[in-house]
Amino acid sequence: MNLAATHLAAATTPGFLSPSGVEIAFLLVGLVTLGAALVTVTTRQLVHAALWLVVALGGLAVEYLLLTAEFIAWVQVLIYVGSVVVLLLFGLMLTKAPIGRSPDADSGNRPVALAVALAAAVALVWVVVDAFRTTWIDLDGPAQGSTEVTGEMLFRHWVLPFEALSVLLLAALVGAIVLSRKNAKEARD
Numbered sequence: 154m155n156l157a158a159t160h161l162a163a164a165t166t167p168g169f170l171s172p173s174g175v176e177i178a179f180l181l182v183g184l185v186t187l188g189a190a191l192v193t194v195t196t197r198q199l200v201h202a203a204l205w206l207v208v209a210l211g212g213l214a215v216e217y218l219l220l221t222a223e224f225i226a227w228v229q230v231l232i233y234v235g236s237v238v239v240l241l242l243f244g245l246m247l248t249k250a251p252i253g254r255s256p257d258a259d260s261g262n263r264p265v266a267l268a269v270a271l272a273a274a275v276a277l278v279w280v281v282v283d284a285f286r287t288t289w290i291d292l293d294g295p296a297q298g299s300t301e302v303t304g305e306m307l308f309r310h311w312v313l314p315f316e317a318l319s320v321l322l323l324a325a326l327v328g329a330i331v332l333s334r335k336n337a338k339e340a341r342d
Contacts, residue, residue, distance in 0.1 A: 179219045186212030194270075203241050210234045224300045240322050244329035 172180075189208035196202045210233045217226035307315075 175219055179216060182212055182215045182219065186216065199245055200242070203238055203245065206241070207234055207238050210238065222303075224303055237322065240326060244325055247326075247329040247333040 186209050189205050189212060193202050193205040193209055196205065210229060214226045214229040214234065217223075217229060
């Protein structure tokens with residue numbers, strides 16, 4: 154009887170080789186997001202890098218939607234896609250960054266950067282797979298988290314990194330304004 158119950162439980166749990174439509178969409182959007190992120194860091198055109206960053210961050214928002222985390226998806230869209238990228242583009246425009254190819258955008262450290270990126274990717278995949286090896290998310294069931302729980306977690310544990318990012322972006326914007334004013338002053342002289 155116990156053996157039969159074990160086989161029945163194994164037959165009703167989802168398997169790795171029988172993905173659902175949501176899992177396939179998650180994988181496809183993840184591949185598009187990964188491709189956009191790779192183009193973001195490999196392109197030599199700064200404006201194109203910022204626009205590809207929009208695609209990568211938008212892909213992450215879609216991934217959050219597929220994981221039924223609608224609040225986090227909208228936060229991703231409003232804060233990162235709507236604010237951070239606009240601030241980056243605004244900073245690029247203020248510093249009069251070249252629109253076309255920029256040879257200064259390549260530091261020549263591509264092999265080292267690639268090695269570090271691959272090591273970080275392997276470490277992240279290993280940690281995530283190890284942490285969630287036996288965990289299955291029931292997408293058909295009720296939502297597990299609420300906006301209240303998510304907000305409490307964000308503002309209790311992640312408020313300092315969020316504010317640090319805000320200060321960093323503000324410093325970048327002020328730096329862009331200072332650089333653009335110096336260039337305008339030099340042009341007049």
